[in-house]
Amino acid sequence: MKIFLYLLYPFSLVYRLLFWWSRLGISPFHIPNVLVISVGNLTVGGTGKTPFVQYLVRFFQKTYPGYAITILSRGYKAKKIKDGAILSSGLEPKLYGDEPSQHKEMFPDVQVIIGRNRKKSFLQYNQINSQKHIVILDDGFQHKALHRDFDFVLLDANSPFGNGFTIPLGFLREPIGHGNRANAVVFTKLTPKNRQYLDHYKKALTQSGVTIPIFHTSFQAEIKQVLLNQNLLQKLWKPEPDSEIKYLLVTGVGNPNSVFETAKSVLFSDSIRTKFFPDHFDYGASSLSSLLKEIQTDEILVTTEKDWIKMRGDIGFIGELTKKNVRVLILFIQVSVEEEKEMQSMLAGLVSTYELENDLVLKI
Template identity: 70%
Template sequence: MKILLYLFYPLSLFYQFLFWWQQRETSSFQLPNVLVISVGNLTVGGTGKTPFVQYLVRFFRKVYPGYAVTILSRGYKAEKSKDGAILADGLSPNLFGDEPSQHKEMFPDVQVIIGRNRKKSFLSYNQIHSKKHIVILDDGFQHKALCRDFDFVLLDANSPFGNGFTIPLGFLREPIRNLKRANAILFTKINSKNKNGLEKYYSNLKKIDPFLPIFSSQFESSVVEVLIHNELAQKTFLPKPNSKYFLVTGVGNPKHVFETAKTTLLSESIRTKFFPDHFEFNEAALSSLSEEILMDEILVTTEKDWIKMRANVGFLRGLERKKTTVLLLLIQVSVLEDEKLKSMLTGLVSTYETKNDLAVNT
């Protein structure tokens, strides 16, 4: 470990300098006539941003039905990311990205815009021309190019700061002290094993900002069966004793998905195959995967993965020939201080309406 420290610490410091310089040289643009809420993280890897974005969308659609909601995302690894695009549906993850496609399929009436240059993409493709408009900036904590009204930063309760070092020595995108830019912290993936160890992290965060709101959350999981002949249709699935499962996923934290699958399916008999985050699931990979699935196994995957797998008709036909049951592992965020968080969100909208002379008309 000491050898690695000597080798990579200078590189880590150099990375921090480059990050600082890039932030210093980047000016921020205020999107016109919108309330911008950023959902981001401090570390590389999955902290649960996607389900929290969906939590926010559900809240705003329910409590503020007069408001339009837009999800603005980079569209990581998407073919359209460079030029930007607006999604018509969630059926082309290779063009628009897996997570944006998942958002669009879940919320068809929500505007989803992608683009590496998110300012340009929003100004080019936004079709909502009302001040009653909330933009959720997905993975936005490091995206200084856009001003935001509020910054949520998500921390994985299992390892909030990794080893405490920035890339390449650790998993931090930027130093912990930079959380002073955050408006609220949300610990994710709280469970009986990690909740008692969070107090020390709370203490560290309060040293950075004694008034920083801190929330905690856990995942609620369920499974549904996909009807392969109509891959957008689903039905309830009841786990059966002695079933054999094959979990396939390409997400930022596959071990957490595995633990969630074991709990949800009430089974230890789960074979696994993990791919890198945002894995493409191209023709060759799916052909190989199809051969690996045993005749008596049930295929288990996430919504994010399935949205790419199902685009391959040959793969779907292979599953039908084998009579393979396909299960989707569904994840939703449950915030432990739910009422407090919703009250804060209500306050954000109230402040925005006052600033934009909308309060009387709401």
């Protein structure tokens, strides 16, 4: 193992050098008349950005209904990633990406724009003219091309730093100390099991010079059954703790084990088989056909909203599920912030500062 580390260490140094070089000479573009909030990672893989972005959207929609909201995303693996696009609905994840499609489906009134060049995409597709405009930059911590007013960095409490090395030796996108470039750290996916290691992780942050505010979040989930014969409408599913129902959990996300633990907690069951695919998996006809063969007659198919958005586009797959009378359950995950009052006060302060700086405060 040590030999492997020694062999890869020079490549990790090269990666860090290239990362530093790629950021030289870039002057962040300041989008006029917009409050920009970034949600990003220090690591590759899933840290819970999607539910946290949705948490922010819900807060701003409820607290500041006069503000328009835009989610600006790269659109990973989207066919439209090069040219950019604005989403009219969440029905075409292959064109626009699974997470942007999920955002648009959940928040139809929110403007969702994608594109590899996010500055160009925003300037080309933005349809909001109001100064009361909040842009949430999804996966934006390494995106230096755009100025942001606030940066959240999310760390998965199950393994926030991996082995502490950058790519390819570890899964850090940049060194831990670079977290100090952000304005707040958010530990996500907290559970009673991983909470015991928090002090150790916080100490690592402090020793690396990261001294910014820290928040803690956990997942709350509800589960809904898809009504396959009623235009894919959904109803709440109430699991029976003492039942002998068997489940097959299928997902392609950054951290499938976290989804598995969440599923166990809301289904009150240990009878859950799993089939994990890579993150952002493209559910093609062949993979869905194979999946159909794996579902046993007495099992219920369980998946995430992110996965289902892609699965449901295959009419043949839906038809076979209906024909075989397979029940389908969808996990809907929301973020719960432990320091709720502090978080909301901080977000309100961002809006107040923005309004003062842009002369949006009513003068008496």
